[in-house]
Amino acid sequence: MWNHGGMVLPRDYTRQNCSMARALEIVGERWTLLIVRDAFFGVRRFSDFSRHLDVPRAVLTERLGLLVAEGVLEREPGPRGGYLLTDKGRALWPVLRALVGWGDEYCAPRGPRRLFDHAGCGGRIDPDGRCRDCGAAVAAADTVMSPGPGFDPPVGDEVVTAALARPRRLLEPIR
Amino acid sequence: MWNHGGMVLPRDYTRQNCSMARALEIVGERWTLLIVRDAFFGVRRFSDFSRHLDVPRAVLTERLGLLVAEGVLEREPGPRGGYLLTDKGRALWPVLRALVGWGDEYCAPRGPRRLFDHAGCGGRIDPDGRCRDCGAAVAAADTVMSPGPGFDPPVGDEVVTAALARPRRLLEPIR
DNA sequence: ACGTTCGGTTCGGTCATTGAACCGACATGT
DNA sequence: ACATGTCGGTTCAATGACCGAACCGAACGT
Structure with a gap:
């Protein structure tokens, strides 16, 4: 190694x-x-x-x-x-958000698989990390993720996969 | 393969x-x-x-x-x-910018190696891609990159390395 | 015409990744 | 007490990716 x-x-x-x-x-x-x-x-x-x-x-x-x-x-x-x-x-969140945004735009013909909303005001979060409604730069901890139109319902019965099929706040422990 | x-x-x-x-x-x-x-x-x-x-x-x-x-x-x-x-x-620019920003903050003790400014108004570009002065979301083509405090002067004499030691506008061909 | 650069391809050796088996510590059921 | 299962790994052989160097034809510089 x-x-x-x-x-x-x-x-x-x-x-x-x-x-x-x-x-x-x-x-x-x-x-x-x-x-x-x-x-x-x-x-x-x-x-x-x-x-x-x-x-x-x-x-x-x-x-x-x-x-x-x-x-x-x-x-x-x-x-x-x-x-x-x-x-x-946690400071890596903008990197992940940007990658997800790029993948959604160019590799997801049926639309985004996951949507990100501002937990405070409920507005959709832009590709550059700002809330569309209130304009604030939203941290990961204030982000709610939900399945989008491109989401495929999970097949397995794992705890993690199942949890990610419902809206969840980021960073909140799964168990 | x-x-x-x-x-x-x-x-x-x-x-x-x-x-x-x-x-x-x-x-x-x-x-x-x-x-x-x-x-x-x-x-x-x-x-x-x-x-x-x-x-x-x-x-x-x-x-x-x-x-x-x-x-x-x-x-x-x-x-x-x-x-x-x-x-x-070109749509990958936000991903690269976010990665550079994270590396600058956590892996560059002497400060950023490269600074990014808005070609239009000259303002520094924030980690989330906005011009600090005019507030606009700046595309790569409107970004000027210059050496920052953490920049090490190049040793080799390659064309590319030398060109990157001076301020340059992104996407402009080196030769 | 000649040497040099460009944009690769081919090759053998080395390094990383993979899937499977194995392991001790701990928890749970009976 | 005993068996059985889970957790968080380690070890191993086989495969695949990567590396550095050598090679190659076509285009360029002079």
Whole structure:
């Protein structure tokens, strides 16, 4: 393995002299952003990430460890504590929102799969993160996510999949 | 190889029922977002991407081919035509801006490496893409990028690296 | 005409990812 | 007490992706 605890110049985006390259060293690997997305959706436990994402558990172990080491997630105290987003992790919300917005516009012929509304006033949230009604920049914690027209009803009976089929406030734990 | 020209359900983020997973199928692989970033910076030619990113040329060939196949880039006509961002590609700018903003805030102790200003009125552009002075949402084509306090002066003498050390308007070709 | 650059392709070695099996600690049921 | 299941991982062999270097024909510079 390449990193974990040692020096923190992994891959070799290093020479790029660009903050995006640094950011991608942390969240640019396969599965990582999907793990962070699930954390925004309220997933906190190893087994829930594993079942919902269907990622190999060895990879999940490595990614969660890296995200904790980089300060994106933190471990809940206790023997079987979950993984929670830190401030640094919650600051990734604009990145995820922008990616979802792009995917909705160009990769979702039946329209958005998930809609994001401002919990305060109920207005739809624009692609750039502003409430269409009150104009405020809306944080993840004030965002309510509901299934959109492109949403496919889930087939499995997992707790996580089922929970995401109903309107939910972001960051609220699923269990 | 897994895709290229055939059906378009590569990897297996497929079951995720989320536009972000679809987006990551296109731009989530190693190097891809850095290639797109360079395209915003005005890079158009295979050899310039290759030199500036120091990516293996076989990988660059594959990534450029995939981005063209997905409609993010298009090929300039002619024998040695460059790679240009399409509308779909230019729509990725908010994603890159958000990533750069996050990296600047959490991975750049000496401050931002690149500053983004509104070409119209000269105001700094906020992390969410608005001009601090005039309040408008600024498109990439109206953005001027300059070196910031965290910028390290380049060592090499490549055309691309040298060009990025001076203020430049995004999407303007480097040569 | 000649060397150089461009835009790749091919190749072997290395590294990462995958799916499956395995594991101890803990909880639950009977 | 005992069995059975869940949780949070680790280990392993096989596959796939990536890397660096070499090679190649077509276009360009002079």
